[in-house]
Amino acid sequence: MGVVAMVTGNTGPIAAAPTRGMARRWPWRICIVLAAVLLFVGNLGLWAYRTTSDQTVFVDSTQKVFDREDVRNAVATKIVDRMLRDSPRILQGFRDTLVPIVAGMLKSAPFKGVLAEIVIQLHRAIVTGEPINVTISSPELQQMVVSVLQVISPADAATLAQDDATITFELFAHTDLPSYQRELQTLRWTGIIGGVAGLLLLALPLVVRRDRWSVWLAGLALIGVFVATALFVLIAGRVIDLQIIDLPTRTMVSGVADELFERLISQSLIVLAIGVVLCVVGLVRWPGGRAGRVATAT
Structure with missing residues (x-):
């Protein structure tokens, strides 16, 4: 009877075996998809914790944003606008002249402390929603700023608001910067939970x-986690551009975000490397393992 079945080509049970094997794999595919989603959230949570929780790390990560000319021009534009907001005639006539001069000053060593203070207060604005107030406290900086204004209009240099012989002005209004306090706090906690759950599902x-x-x-x-993270960076950058109306503020915040996103991509490259290694290992035939044992038994 078995010979007849072989001759007549009755391969029903044999043909059904691969189908049953494919069906048994679907739960594992769903498990891995859920693991990838949770690990993506965990990756974002780890990044948010590393870059925003500690103010020192945030400053170290973003202070080099002032090496970018567009960011320095944006800060210089805000400085000029705030300094001369009570003198609209001078602002309108000499704004384009003053901005490059102030932007050039921002590259000098005396301004390093002021730029660091900008980043520190920017961290407060993003994390807690506090307004950013930039105070020029260095006598050298004060002399340079006043000298530039005196070239244009000596009378207006004396009208600047001063506090203990130090020029003070608000660089960004409270409404200029969005606060991501709630989003970051939620991302940290969900990142911890999602990361742990994702690792467990990945290992199952x-x-x-x-x-x-x-x-x-x-x-x-x-690898999917890395791809999702790259898409997140693109979408988040676009959202920031749409969320902030003021152009100088948008340029500065986008520059800071780019520095933070660079850390996220660097962190995700480690995930990508591990994923590639696992894929290569999975494609190589093992001498042991379930497939190897079946072949040996046969």
Whole structure:
């Protein structure tokens, strides 16, 4: 009877075996997809915690944004606008002349402390929603700023608001900068929970199945985390541009965000590297493992 079945080509049970194998893999695919989503959230949470929780790390990560000419021009524009807001005639006539001069000053060593203070207060604005007030406290800086204004209009130099012989003015109004306090706080906590749950789901097929396919699938999930993170960076940058109306403020905040996103991409490259390694390992035939044991038994 068995011979007849072989001759007549009755391969029903044999043909059904791959179908049952594919059906058994679907739960693991769903598990890995959920793991990738949770690990993506965990990746963002880890990045948010590392870059925004500690003010020193935030300053170290973003202070080099002032090396960019467009950011210095944006800050110089705000400085000129705030200094001469009570003199609209002078502002309208000499704004284009003053901005490049002040932007050039921002590259000098005496302004390093002022730029660091801008970043510190920017951290407060993003995390707690406080307004940013920039105070020029250096006598050298004060002399340079007053000298520039005296060249244009000596009379208006004396009208600047001063406090203990120090020029003081608000660089950004409270409404200029959005606060991401709630989003960052939520992201930190969900990141911890999502990261732990994602790692457990990622390891589950590896522990239960212990085959090459599970390793390859885990690597594919980590590659997906990197792709999702890259898309997040693109979308978040666009959202920031649409959210901030004032052009100088948008330029500065976008520059700071670019520095933070650079850290996120660097962190995600590690995830990508691990994913690629797992995919390669999953594609290589193992001498042991479930597939190897089946081949040996046969």
